[in-house]
Amino acid sequence: MNKKFLFIIFAFSVFSGLKAQALLEISGSIETLRSYPAKDVAVDLLDEQGNLIRIDSTDRDGIYAFRELEPNTVYYVRPRYKASVYNGVSTMDIVLTRKYLQGERDLETPYAFIGADMDGSDTITAHDLLVMTKVVLGEVDFLEGKLQFIRKDWVFNPDFSSFHNISKAGWKRVELNSDSQVVDFFLTRRGDVNSTLVVE
């Protein structure tokens, strides 16, 4: 056996070994509806049984990544935001919601419906206007629970009329087989009808 042949066998063995051990990645971006990156968002990685196995934080570009994951495995990805975001609800949101309730103007995206549903009741009523007004006047505080992650591949009802399952849009089950996967999310806020939320 000549040296060149031996080298080819050696190189092939190394390559095969690497390929067999190839580990995968789940990564993605988190941003507001107007494409501002959401930095410092904690992103949980859970196993199929729901056990927390890793936590990453988005960087200044809103990017997170879990590397060296096992192929042929089910994972769950779930972002959560701890910090308070004191913006996104203004007089304009009140005006847009009032016009919708008075039948003067429709809300054009499902995100606008979610924004208008300030109290999270799954319907848009005068009570949403009342809470929005109190927030704008500073009479009630912005609550952490008003933030809502919505993964970008979430499919809404055609008429946007029901958000009963919207909490399910805040995480994703990922079947990682032979390819790395990208899971992107929007960060939205109840009360933010016109998508002005900014993460400082």
Ligand SMILES: [Ca+2]
């Ligand atoms: Ca409501």
